[in-house]
Amino acid sequence: xxxxxxxxxxxxxxxxxxxxxxxxxxxxxxxxxxxxxxxxxxxxxxxxxxxxxxxxxxxxxxxxxxxxxxxxxxxxxxxxxxxxxxxxxxxxxxxxxxxxxxxxxxxxxxxxxxxxxxxxxxxxxxxxxxxxxxxxxxxxxxxxxxxxxxxxxxxxxxxxxxxxxxxxxxxxxxxxxxxxxxxxxxxxxxxxxxxxxxxxxxxxxxxxxxxxxxxxxxxxxxxxxxxxxxxxxxxxxxxxxxxxxxxxxxxxxxxxxxxxxxxxxxxxxxxxxxxxxxxxxxxx
Numbered sequence: 001x002x003x004x005x006x007x008x009x010x011x012x013x014x015x016x017x018x019x020x021x022x023x024x025x026x027x028x029x030x031x032x033x034x035x036x037x038x039x040x041x042x043x044x045x046x047x048x049x050x051x052x053x054x055x056x057x058x059x060x061x062x063x064x065x066x067x068x069x070x071x072x073x074x075x076x077x078x079x080x081x082x083x084x085x086x087x088x089x090x091x092x093x094x095x096x097x098x099x100x101x102x103x104x105x106x107x108x109x110x111x112x113x114x115x116x117x118x119x120x121x122x123x124x125x126x127x128x129x130x131x132x133x134x135x136x137x138x139x140x141x142x143x144x145x146x147x148x149x150x151x152x153x154x155x156x157x158x159x160x161x162x163x164x165x166x167x168x169x170x171x172x173x174x175x176x177x178x179x180x181x182x183x184x185x186x187x188x189x190x191x192x193x194x195x196x197x198x199x200x201x202x203x204x205x206x207x208x209x210x211x212x213x214x215x216x217x218x219x220x221x222x223x224x225x226x227x228x229x230x231x232x233x234x235x236x237x238x239x240x241x242x243x244x245x246x247x248x249x250x251x252x253x254x255x256x257x258x259x260x261x262x263x264x265x266x267x268x269x270x271x272x273x274x275x276x277x278x279x280x281x282x283x284x
Contacts, residue, residue, distance in 0.1 A: 008274070011253065012041050015271035017262075018255035020060045020071070020103060021201065023245025023282070028253055030241075030273065031057035031070070034265040038070060041273070043246060051081055059104025061112055063137065071114055073100045078112060078135055091139040096131055103201060103241075105154040105163070110137040111182040113144065113163060115151035127169060134182055145176050145184040153202035153241065155210060158283040164190050164210060166199030173199060173210060173223070191227040201241025201255070206283040213239040213254060220254050222278075233276050249281035 016034035023029075027040045029050070038050040038057050055072035062068055068081040069090060076097045080090040093101050097116035104114045111134065118130030132151055134144035145151070150168040156178070157164070163176045163184060173191045176184035190210075193199060197214040204210050205222075209230055212221045215238035222231035237256040245251055258270045265271060 009276065011043075011273045011275050012045055012047060013272035014269050015273070016265040016269060017240070017257050017260065017271045018273055019058050019201070019241050021203075021241045021243035021253055021255055021273070022060045023243050023249075023253070024062065026247070028243065028245055028273070029060055029068075030255065031060060032271070033058060033073075034262045034271075038068075051085065051087060053079065053087070056100075058102045059114060061104050061106030063106070063110045064108070069104070069106060069112055071101050071104050073102060076101050076116070078104075078114065078139070091133075091135045091141050093133045093135070093141060096133040096141055096143045098128075098130060101133070103151075103153045105156055107156055107178075107182070108160065109182070111135065113154055113165075115148075115154065115165065118148070118150055132165070132184070134184075136182060144182075145174075145187070147187075148174065152200055153213070155202055155204040157204065157208050158206070164202070164204070166202050166212065168198055168200060171198045173202070173212070175225075190225055191223050193221075193223075194227070197221060200239070201243075203243045203252075204283065205244055205278075205280045206249075207280050208283070209280065211242050211244070211252060213242045215239055215257075215260075220252065222280075231278070233278075235274060244278070244282035246275075250278055252276045252278045 019033045020031040055075040059071040070079045076094040078091040099117040114133040119125040119128040131143040132145040149170040152168045153166040171193045175190040177186040199212045201213045220233045241255040
C-alpha cells in the first residue's frame with residue numbers, strides 16, 4: 001500500500017459514530033457512541049446489538065473471565081455486562097477523570113487503563129493535562145500516567161511491558177513501562193506525528209508497530225517507534241478508530257465519519273467501518 005491507497009471495502013455502514021473497535025471471538029466489536037449502543041459484527045457484515053448504554057459508550061475490553069467492560073463517557077463510569085445481558089457499575093472513574101472518559105485498554109490480568117478528555121473542549125475550556133485511570137480487578141481505581149493531553153487510544157506491546165497512549169491534542173504517542181502491579185513509569189516519547197496528523201484510536205501489530213487513526217488528515221498511519229511512517233491507508237473521511245482482526249489477523253478495520261457532532265451524526269447516519277488488507281497481522 002502507499003499514499004494513494006483507499007480503503008474502499010465497507011464492512012458496515014449506516015452508523016451514527018463508531019468508536020472503540022476491538023476484534024474478539026471472530027467478530028468485530030464496537031461502540032456506536034452517538035447511538036448509545038454497543039455492537040458486534042461478523043466478517044460477512046451481519047450485525048448484532050449487544051446492549052444500550054445511556055451514558056454514551058466508548059472504550060471496550062474484557063476481563064479474564066470473558067465479561068465485557070464498557071466505558072460510559074458522560075457519567076465517567078466503567079460498566080460490566082453480565083451473562084444475563086444486564087449492565088452493572090464496575091468502577092467509578094470520577095475521582096480521577098475530571099471530564100468525560102473515552103478509550104480504554106484491558107491487559108491480560110484484567111487491569112483496565114481508561115483515558116479522559118481532561119477539559120471540556122465543547123465549552124471552550126482551556127486545554128489541561130490529565131491522568132489515566134487504572135482500574136484493577138474488583139473495581140479499585142487509581143491515577144496512572146500523569147500529565148497527558150487528551151489521552152485517547154491505547155495499546156500494550158506483545159511482551160506486556162509497555163503501554164502506548166495517543167495524546168490527541170499533543171499529536172504524539174507516549175510510552176510508559178508497566179510494573180508487576182500495573183503502575184506506569186518512565187514516561188517517554190514514542191513517536192511524534194507530523195503534517196497535521198493527530199492520533200485518535202490506535203492498534204498494534206505483530207511487529208509492535210502502531211496503526212494510528214488520524215481524523216484531521218483522513219487516514220490511518222502505521223508508525224514505528226521514533227515516528228517513521230511505514231504505511232498509510234487513506235480513507236478520505238475522518239478516521240476515528242482502528243483495529244486489526246479477521247480470520248488471519250491481517251485486516252485493518254477503520255471507523256470513519258463525516259462529522260463528530262452528535263446531532264449531525266444521529267441524523268445523517270453516515271458513519272461506517274471500512275476495511276483493508278495489510279501485510280503485518282495483529283500480534284498473538
